[in-house]
Amino acid sequence: MRAEPAHPPAPGAAAGPSWRRWLLRYEVLLLLVLVVEWLLFYHFGTSVNRRGVTVGFGTLDRQFDILRHSCEIGLLALALTPVILTGGIDLSVGSLLGLCAVVFGGLTHALGLPLPVAAALTLVVGAVAGGLNAGLICQLRLPPLIVTLGTYSLFRGLAEAFTRGSVTYSDFPAGFLVLGQGRWGGLPVQAWLFLAVAVSVWIWIHRTVAGRACRVIGFAPEGARFAGIGVRGQLTAAYVAAGVIAALAALIYTSRLGQAKADAGLGYELFAITAVVLGGTSIFGGRGTVTGTLLGVAAIAVLKNGLATLPVVMRLNAAEELAGLLTGALLLAALAAGKLAERLRLSSVTG
Amino acid sequence: MNRWIREWSVVGVLALLLAYLAWRAPAFFQLQPLLSLLAREAPSLVVACGVAMVIIVRQIDISVGSQFSVCSVIAGLLAAAGWPLAAVVPVAVLIGGSLGLVNGLLVAWLGLPSIVVTLATLVALRQCLNLVRQGEFVNLPERIQWLGLSQSQGQWLLVGGAVGLVAVLAWGLRHLAAGRWLYAVGSDAEAARLAGIRPRAVTLGTFVLMGALTGIAAMMNVVQSPQVQPLTGSGLELKAIAAAVVGGVAISGGRGTVWGVLAGLLLLACISPAMVHLHIDAYWEKAIQGLIILAAVMVEGLRRRRNHAR
Amino acid sequence: MTRSFVVSCLLLSLASSLGWSAPDSKLLVALLPKSKGNAYFISCKAGSERAARDLGVELLFEGPVDSNAAKQNEIVENWITLGVDVIAVAAENREGISTALRKARREGIKVVTFDADAMPDARSFFVNQATPQGIGEALMDEAARLCGGEGEFAIICATLTAGNQREWQREIERRRQERHPGMKLVAVRPCDDLKDRAQSEATALMSAHPKLRLIMAICSPAVPGAAEAVKQAGKKGAVRVIGLGLPNENRRYVKEGVTDTVILWKTEDLGYLTVQAAVALAKGELKAGASTFKAGSLGEFRIEGDNILLGKPFLFNRDNIDQFDF
Numbered sequence: 001m002r003a004e005p006a007h008p009p010a011p012g013a014a015a016g017p018s019w020r021r022w023l024l025r026y027e028v029l030l031l032l033v034l035v036v037e038w039l040l041f042y043h044f045g046t047s048v049n050r051r052g053v054t055v056g057f058g059t060l061d062r063q064f065d066i067l068r069h070s071c072e073i074g075l076l077a078l079a080l081t082p083v084i085l086t087g088g089i090d091l092s093v094g095s096l097l098g099l100c101a102v103v104f105g106g107l108t109h110a111l112g113l114p115l116p117v118a119a120a121l122t123l124v125v126g127a128v129a130g131g132l133n134a135g136l137i138c139q140l141r142l143p144p145l146i147v148t149l150g151t152y153s154l155f156r157g158l159a160e161a162f163t164r165g166s167v168t169y170s171d172f173p174a175g176f177l178v179l180g181q182g183r184w185g186g187l188p189v190q191a192w193l194f195l196a197v198a199v200s201v202w203i204w205i206h207r208t209v210a211g212r213a214c215r216v217i218g219f220a221p222e223g224a225r226f227a228g229i230g231v232r233g234q235l236t237a238a239y240v241a242a243g244v245i246a247a248l249a250a251l252i253y254t255s256r257l258g259q260a261k262a263d264a265g266l267g268y269e270l271f272a273i274t275a276v277v278l279g280g281t282s283i284f285g286g287r288g289t290v291t292g293t294l295l296g297v298a299a300i301a302v303l304k305n306g307l308a309t310l311p312v313v314m315r316l317n318a319a320e321e322l323a324g325l326l327t328g329a330l331l332l333a334a335l336a337a338g339k340l341a342e343r344l345r346l347s348s349v350t351g
Numbered sequence: 352m353n354r355w356i357r358e359w360s361v362v363g364v365l366a367l368l369l370a371y372l373a374w375r376a377p378a379f380f381q382l383q384p385l386l387s388l389l390a391r392e393a394p395s396l397v398v399a400c401g402v403a404m405v406i407i408v409r410q411i412d413i414s415v416g417s418q419f420s421v422c423s424v425i426a427g428l429l430a431a432a433g434w435p436l437a438a439v440v441p442v443a444v445l446i447g448g449s450l451g452l453v454n455g456l457l458v459a460w461l462g463l464p465s466i467v468v469t470l471a472t473l474v475a476l477r478q479c480l481n482l483v484r485q486g487e488f489v490n491l492p493e494r495i496q497w498l499g500l501s502q503s504q505g506q507w508l509l510v511g512g513a514v515g516l517v518a519v520l521a522w523g524l525r526h527l528a529a530g531r532w533l534y535a536v537g538s539d540a541e542a543a544r545l546a547g548i549r550p551r552a553v554t555l556g557t558f559v560l561m562g563a564l565t566g567i568a569a570m571m572n573v574v575q576s577p578q579v580q581p582l583t584g585s586g587l588e589l590k591a592i593a594a595a596v597v598g599g600v601a602i603s604g605g606r607g608t609v610w611g612v613l614a615g616l617l618l619l620a621c622i623s624p625a626m627v628h629l630h631i632d633a634y635w636e637k638a639i640q641g642l643i644i645l646a647a648v649m650v651e652g653l654r655r656r657r658n659h660a661r
Numbered sequence: 662m663t664r665s666f667v668v669s670c671l672l673l674s675l676a677s678s679l680g681w682s683a684p685d686s687k688l689l690v691a692l693l694p695k696s697k698g699n700a701y702f703i704s705c706k707a708g709s710e711r712a713a714r715d716l717g718v719e720l721l722f723e724g725p726v727d728s729n730a731a732k733q734n735e736i737v738e739n740w741i742t743l744g745v746d747v748i749a750v751a752a753e754n755r756e757g758i759s760t761a762l763r764k765a766r767r768e769g770i771k772v773v774t775f776d777a778d779a780m781p782d783a784r785s786f787f788v789n790q791a792t793p794q795g796i797g798e799a800l801m802d803e804a805a806r807l808c809g810g811e812g813e814f815a816i817i818c819a820t821l822t823a824g825n826q827r828e829w830q831r832e833i834e835r836r837r838q839e840r841h842p843g844m845k846l847v848a849v850r851p852c853d854d855l856k857d858r859a860q861s862e863a864t865a866l867m868s869a870h871p872k873l874r875l876i877m878a879i880c881s882p883a884v885p886g887a888a889e890a891v892k893q894a895g896k897k898g899a900v901r902v903i904g905l906g907l908p909n910e911n912r913r914y915v916k917e918g919v920t921d922t923v924i925l926w927k928t929e930d931l932g933y934l935t936v937q938a939a940v941a942l943a944k945g946e947l948k949a950g951a952s953t954f955k956a957g958s959l960g961e962f963r964i965e966g967d968n969i970l971l972g973k974p975f976l977f978n979r980d981n982i983d984q985f986d987f
Contacts, residue, residue: 055744062742069735136645140652143603146596149589150644157638165634165821165851170756181760257731259757263822266729274470283464308723308739319739320726324478328471335463376869384868387893391861481726485703486696488856488885488910502893572857576889577913580856580882624865633850634821 026280026338030295033334034302041306057309064188068180068256070301071190072097072249072265074294076272077279078201079245081293082238084276085205087218087285088137088144090239093246093272095155096129097265100250102159105169105260115176123247129155130243134236152269159262169260180255190252197245202290204241210234218285275300278331280338300327357599358611360650364643365618368625376628383503390506390575392620393513394419394568396613398587399594400520401564403612406595407524408557409537409604410458410465415565415591417476418450419584422569424480427489427579436495436574443573444566450476451562455555473588480581489579496577509571516567521609533557538605594619597647618647688718690939691745692932693736695753695777695825696854697724701881701907701928702751704987705776708932715957716940721745730754730824737761741768747943749935750784751776754824759783771942775935777825781967785949788938789968790931793825796924797832799974800903801841803922804875807901811843812874815866817887817904819854819880829879829905847873852883859886860893867894878904884923888914908977908985915982923977929987930959931971938969 046058056062076093083090100122107118129151136147182189205211213234216224225231254260279296281288303326308319372379379385398415405412426443430436450472457468497505524530532553535543540550573579598615600607622643626636692709694702706722713720721740725732730753738761740748748765752758752774762772762783772779775788804814816833818826830849837844847870852859863876863886876891878884884904888911891900902920904911907928914920937956941947947954954969955961963970977985 053744055742059742065735065738065742069738136649136652140649140656142648142652143596143601145602146648147645149593149596150641150648152641153637153644154641157634157636157641160634160821161638163634163822164632166827168754168756168824177760253731257734257754257757258760259730259754261730261754261757261822263730263820270470273466274474277464277467277470283466305735305739308736309743318482319723320732321478321482324474325482328473328475328478331467331471332457332463335467336457336461339462378868378871381868383894384864387864387890388861391857391864478726487703490909490913576856576860576885578856578885578889578910582855582882583857585855586853623861624869627848627850627862627865628869630848630869633848 026341027289027292027295029337029341030278030280030292030299030334033330034295034299037299037302037306041302041309044311045306045309047311057306062305062309064183064191066301066305067191067194068188069305070297071188071194071256072253073268073271073275074194074297074301075197075245075249075252076265076268077275077293077297078197078290079242079249080269080272080276081201081279081281081288081290082205082211082214083144083242084273084281084283085214085218085285085288086235086238087221088235088238089148089273089283090133090144090242091148091269092129092133092151092155093242094265094268094270095152095159096126096243096246097250097253097268098262099129099155099159099162100126100247101254101260101264102163102167102169102262104251104254105167106162108172109169115173119251122251123244126243126245126247126250127240128243130240130246131236133243134239137239138232138235156262156266159264163262165262167261169254170258172255172258177255177258180252180257190256193248193252197248198290198294201241205290210237214238215286218282218287220286271300274327274331278334299330303327303330355599355608355611356654357648357651358608358614361598361611361614361618361647363650364647365614365621368618368621368643372621372625372628376625379624379628386503386506386510388620388624389510392616393509394572395587395590395594395620396513396616397516397564397568397571399591399598399612399616400517400609401561401568402588402591403595403598403600403607403609404520404524404533404557405465405561406592406600406602407533407537407604407607408554409540410554410557411592411602412451412454412469412558412561413466413588413592414450414454414469414473414476415561416584416587416589417473417480418447418562418565419569419572419587420480420581421450421476422447422566423573423579423583424484424489424581426570426573427491430491430495430573431489433492436498439495440567440570443570444563447566447569448559448563451559451565452555454562455558458558459551459554477585484581486581488581491573491577491579493577496574498574505574509575513571516564517609517613524609529553529556534605536604590616590619593644597644615647618643688716688747688940688943689721689743689745690718690936690943691721691723691740691748692935692939693733693740693748693750694722694724695733695751696729697722697726701925704907704928705932705935707987708929708934709936710932711929712933712936712940712957716937718936718940720936724751725753730757733758734761737765741765741770745770747771747773747939749773749775749788749939750779752779752824753777755779771939773935773939773942775931777828785942785967786938786947786964787968788931788935788971790928790971790974793828793832795974796829796905797834798836799924799976800829800877800879800905801833801836801844803903803924803976804877804901805841805844807903807921808844808874810841813845813847813870813872814875814877815848815850815870815873816846817850817852817859817862817866817876817878817880817883819883820851821849823880826879833877833879852880852886854880854882856882856886856889859883860890863887863890864894867891867896867900873900875901875903878902878906881906881910884920885910885914888919892917892919907987908982909987911977912982915977915979918979921978923982924974925977927971927975933957933959934962934969934971 041057046056104122213229275296279292304323422443458465536550536553594616598611759780772784773786774784778787850862876887878887884906888902903922906923
């Protein structure tokens with residue numbers, strides 16, 4: 001943690017390294033939640049079926065499924081972390097995933113472009129879309145929430161208009177499907193991509209000046225400007241990166257399902273934001289870590305998938321509803337606990 | 352003019368849209384369909400005003416859609432069980448208010464970020480409803496529809512009621528001390544506290560009011576049809592927030608008017624019927640809606656940029 | 662950090678020593694609807710539960726809350742790792758779900774589809790309640806009959822992207838071109854499965870198209886929504902409403918004469934037949950090439966190729982709607 005960037009203390013908080021202790025505590029808390037979840041599901045969600053095969057949560061297949069199912073939302077959460085750190089938000093990532101999926105489908109099917117070219121162009125589309133958000137936010141200085149609310153509708157609308165709502169692209173070559181369905185080096189292929197993105201974002205946020213700038217902007221945009229940070233450049237980078245990562249998620253999504261359709265990624269932005277804030281990133285910006293986001297994604301993914309393996313939940317046929325309920329509860333409990341810990345610590349410092 | 356540039360730009364875009372409709376599709380302006388449209392949008396207007404107030408105190412409530420559904424379904428079940436309307440309405444308002452109270456307590460007293468709290472209640476309430484109702488409709492007794500009045504009386508009453516409510520809120524926000532507190536807390540909670548305002552109490556009160564308004568809105572919707580679908584109101588939060596921010600309520604708090612919200616909501620509400628009247632294929636709708644939202648807010652940005660450059 | 666890691670490792674080994682096993686001799690049948698909140702599938706569920714009781718098998722009924730193709734794949738994959746014996750799916754997206762179903766078949770799980778088919782190589786049988794063609798023809802013929810063969814009509818669908826909705830629209834259009842060229846489709850509007858939105862859409866449609874003769878609602882919440890709009894516009898009889906829906910949601914409008922016809926196969930029977938077929942397949946009693954299938958209390962059904970036919974869609978109207986309660 002040597003090069004951890006200097007972090008402005010929260011208003012009213014005691015100076016000193018307390019924020020670091022808080023972060024550490026919060027992440028440990030989240031890790032504990034994750035471990036408890038995992039153990040509970042391992043214990044109650046694993047069984048031997050009548051063919052004598054061990055099934056349920058405790059199997060390797062199951063763990064890989066969790067990885068594969070949470071990969072796209074995880075990527076979007078990683079994309080959102082820098083954006084939210086700058087005090088912004090990007091509601092358009094889910095829609096952009098849909099747009100990129102059909103663009104990719106159109107490029108490969110309608111235009112017959114080779115896969116690598118189509119994939120590269122899709123990433124470019126993601127970058128351009130992110131650039132559009134960035135342009136409106138930085139050049140016209142409009143609030144990110146409104147801009148991305150507009151592009152949330154716009155990108156999904158373009159995806160629908162592009163396919164006239166009905167065209168579904170499928171029949172992708174096996175070589176492409178490997179990306180979302182195959183394994184490489186023992187792990188699902190997309191896990192490697194996810195890992196690469198996670199490491200890159202981590203380095204960006206925690207090991208570079210640019211990442212530090214993002215936090216400063218989140219804490220005090222005016223202050224950042226006075227401190228000589230190129231606010232526009234940093235913001236543009238964050239939104240463009242979010243666009244590119246959303247496009248990558250679109251490729252993985254398309255490959256995992258073997259189809260590209262205008263409704264891809266519908267509602268994913270909400271899950272991604274949930275994961276980011278569960279990971280301890282302040283929605284007001286300035287505070288947060290990539291590790292936290294990863295833990296947040298994992299906590300939600302394990303909860304969602306694990307519940308589906310519990311015999312009692314399966315008998316109720318209510319895995320999705322319960323997962324929603326518990327995610328909500330978990331979110332509140334985690335944040336309340338974090339808040340409580342902060343208060344306790346403050347009182348111990350001041351009193 | 353200068354101060355209300357955002358509101359005026361929305362009104363301008365709305366006027367342009369209406370003018371274009373008057374030219375290309377005058378059938379849009381028939382009284383009965385227009386009255387129906389307005390009556391259908393009256394609940395959304397009430398919710399949007401509530402959301403606007405929450406945003407003015409620098410919070411947000413994205414659970415309104417789920418609150419709306421819960422109020423609608425419970426009110427529907429009570430009405431179906433034979434409760435008189437005079438008892439159902441207060442209960443709906445009470446339920447809305449207590450859901451708002453839960454959000455408010457978590458936000459104001461525990462100090463949790465409102466977007467997170469209401470994200471959690473959005474999901475939790477919706478899933479509870481799914482679990483309990485499994486999507487089944489509630490069939491209402493005849494006397495509930497239009498509050499026992501004739502249809503056009505009922506529709507005028509709803510539209511009038513919504514406009515009246517908006518007028519009261521607008522007046523209250525501008526002229527009542529409690530109304531000014533919202534702006535004070537939204538602009539700078541610490542300064543407000545030093546000025547003798549209790550920011551927590553104001554925030555809590557706003558959430559409760561928001562919930563109560565949602566309860567009223569749910570009733571305004573329930574009385575318009577003889578059945579309640581548990582899914583009703585899903586996606587309402589997005590519409591309400593969009594109406595508020597397009598209508599000039601600053602997401603950073605402390606700024607915005609109810610009249611702006613009215614203009615924002617009318618603009619958003621007109622887009623879909625306008626598509627139908629202009630014979631534009633439905634798959635263009637979301638893209639056009641996005642462009643209109645961006646256009647309505649871009650005026651302000653462009654203007655500020657020009658001022659900045661000057 | 663280190664300490665918590667050590668503790669978690671300890672707990673982990675403790676938990677693994679407490680391995681959980683619950684061998685279960687009953688056949689495990691898993692039914693995946695397009696959306697479990699939909700009244701149509703709720704009534705399917707009632708039928709499938711009856712069949713499960715009759716046959717003494719265990720039934721799982723799980724699906725997305727909203728129609729969601731990706732979610733369906735996840736559920737199937739959950740079931741694969743769970744090791745169910747047979748899966749019955751109403752496919753939201755034909756190609757999308759087939760990937761997961763093929764995987765299930767490779768693992769030795771039997772697969773049938775119902776309501777909406779997957780790719781033929783991804784399942785053994787399709788329990789065909791009424792082909793998209795059958796539905797399209799029934800809807801279009803009924804519309805033409807009510808309008809006397811000519812006039813404007815509009816469609817309200819769930820979403821623009823839902824697979825079955827597109828398929829039905831294609832069949833409706835094909836039938837229109839072949840048999841009813843006098844009918845003119847003026848608009849297709851989505852309602853997001855929301856009754857309230859369908860009502861608003863229908864109101865706008867009627868005012869934008871004064872010559873509109875009929876609204877065809879092809880998702881179940883849209884039928885009562887459209888009917889309420891017609892009633893409120895005072896256009897009962899002038900604008901007809903037909904659609905795909907359930908008797909209970911539409912009873913009052915059918916009786917008032919606002920909605921003319923609600924078209925539906927008997928959903929309970931569909932659920933019953935699906936589970937019967939799934940179990941017979943898993944037990945090896947139902948094999949490819951069979952020409953009939955005997956499904957418990959419902960009697961015999963014809964098999965055409967690999968489609969088990971439930972029969973023609975049923976038309977509910979004022980005269981017969983009171984015979985049904987679902």
